[in-house]
Amino acid sequence: MGTIIRLSVGLVTTGSIAAWAVLNDRVDVYRFGGGRIIQLLDPENAHKFAVFAAKRGFAPRQQHSYSDWEGLQTQVWGRHFANPIGLAAGFDKHAEAIDGCLAMGFGFVEVGSVTPEPQPGNPKPRVFRLIKDRAV
Numbered sequence: 001m002g003t004i005i006r007l008s009v010g011l012v013t014t015g016s017i018a019a020w021a022v023l024n025d026r027v028d029v030y031r032f033g034g035g036r037i038i039q040l041l042d043p044e045n046a047h048k049f050a051v052f053a054a055k056r057g058f059a060p061r062q063q064h065s066y067s068d069w070e071g072l073q074t075q076v077w078g079r080h081f082a083n084p085i086g087l088a089a090g091f092d093k094h095a096e097a098i099d100g101c102l103a104m105g106f107g108f109v110e111v112g113s114v115t116p117e118p119q120p121g122n123p124k125p126r127v128f129r130l131i132k133d134r135a136v
Helices: 002-023 030-038 043-055 098-103
Strands: 074-076 079-081
Touching (some): 030 043, 043 098
Antiparallel strands (some): 074 079
């Protein structure tokens, strides 16, 4: 029961912070307390929440047009990218948050693949935090 309460409080608080940030053009939700709340969730649920937020437009949005910065523009195999920073496969495995991910300012977003039947995925834990390195 304690886990359900922690998860509920974490989701409601994080959702409230995200909504406030979006409505007030605050892109650094993590710095304004959202990161500490998200850390209450286990890494798998935090990842699901991040995809949920991106899908619904609550993820941070880029504030500058990177396409204006010519030094960042990249051309690879005849494809033009506004910048060379991309979001790797694995974040949005079901391709449900493409627009939200692109709105964050990535030059490209790699999403899930198409298979004839649903795949089970890798065994858990698949996502873990490296606290000392401030990384996931």
